[in-house]
Amino acid sequence: MTPGEFAESIRLEDGRNFVLRPLHPDDLEALRRAFLRLTPEEIEYRFFYRSRELPASVQAQVRGLDPTRDAAFVVDDAGEIRAVADLHMATADGRTAEFGLIVGKAISGHGIGKRLMLKLLDEAGRRGLAALQGSVRADNGRMLDLCRELGATISPDPDDAGVLCVRLAPAP
Numbered sequence: 001m002t003p004g005e006f007a008e009s010i011r012l013e014d015g016r017n018f019v020l021r022p023l024h025p026d027d028l029e030a031l032r033r034a035f036l037r038l039t040p041e042e043i044e045y046r047f048f049y050r051s052r053e054l055p056a057s058v059q060a061q062v063r064g065l066d067p068t069r070d071a072a073f074v075v076d077d078a079g080e081i082r083a084v085a086d087l088h089m090a091t092a093d094g095r096t097a098e099f100g101l102i103v104g105k106a107i108s109g110h111g112i113g114k115r116l117m118l119k120l121l122d123e124a125g126r127r128g129l130a131a132l133q134g135s136v137r138a139d140n141g142r143m144l145d146l147c148r149e150l151g152a153t154i155s156p157d158p159d160d161a162g163v164l165c166v167r168l169a170p171a172p
């Protein structure tokens with residue numbers, strides 16, 4: 001952990017403890033290991049294609065993390081990464097960011113996805129963004145329910161009937 005950076009503890013009702021903290025470029029190896037633990041379905045829901053290893057585009061993003069354009073948070077389990085949430089500036093006017101979220105099955109179903117989305121929305125508010133937007137597969141009921149619970153506007157993707165566009169505004 002970098003001195004001075006935030007770290008929040010997460011305690012599940014079954015007693016497990018994790019740390020929510022920012023992602024660092026030197027997390028790459030831990031991210032590669034985390035990717036190998038994902039199911040093909042989790043990978044498809046997050047990345048929209050199948051891959052056996054951490055996609056090169058993600059590796060490049062992690063190596064070149066730019067704090068002015070990117071924010072990423074991980075759930076750290078004694079050095080193993082169990083979940084990642086990230087945002088990336090999407091529009092030239094700097095008002096909207098794309099988000100991504102993945103919570104591994106070992107810790108899903110305990111409210112961590114919601115907590116990470118709220119963290120991203122806080123970060124978006126802190127940066128003065130108008131909205132977070134993301135693409136979610138139309139059959140990803142769990143993620144869509146989570147987004148609805150957070151007040152998202154959900155609309156069809158004009159280019160892909162299998163995908164929905166999700167838009168969330170940070171609290172004013």
Ligand SMILES: CC(C)(COP(=O)(O)OP(=O)(O)OC[C@H]1O[C@@H](n2cnc3c(N)ncnc32)[C@H](O)[C@@H]1OP(=O)(O)O)[C@@H](O)C(=O)NCCC(=O)NCCS
Nearest residue numbers: 042045046100101102103108109110111112113114143145
């Ligand atoms: C979708 C995803 C992010 C959800 O993460 P999660 O940590 O399970 O999310 P949450 O626990 O916050 O909410 C999910 C469910 O758990 C329930 N839940 C919340 N707190 C809970 C608790 N303490 N105990 C049990 N269940 C709980 C929620 O009510 C919700 O219920 P639902 O299944 O009826 O909708 C996760 O399944 C995932 O990463 N999927 C693959 C990748 C993906 O789809 N990414 C989204 C596209 S960017």
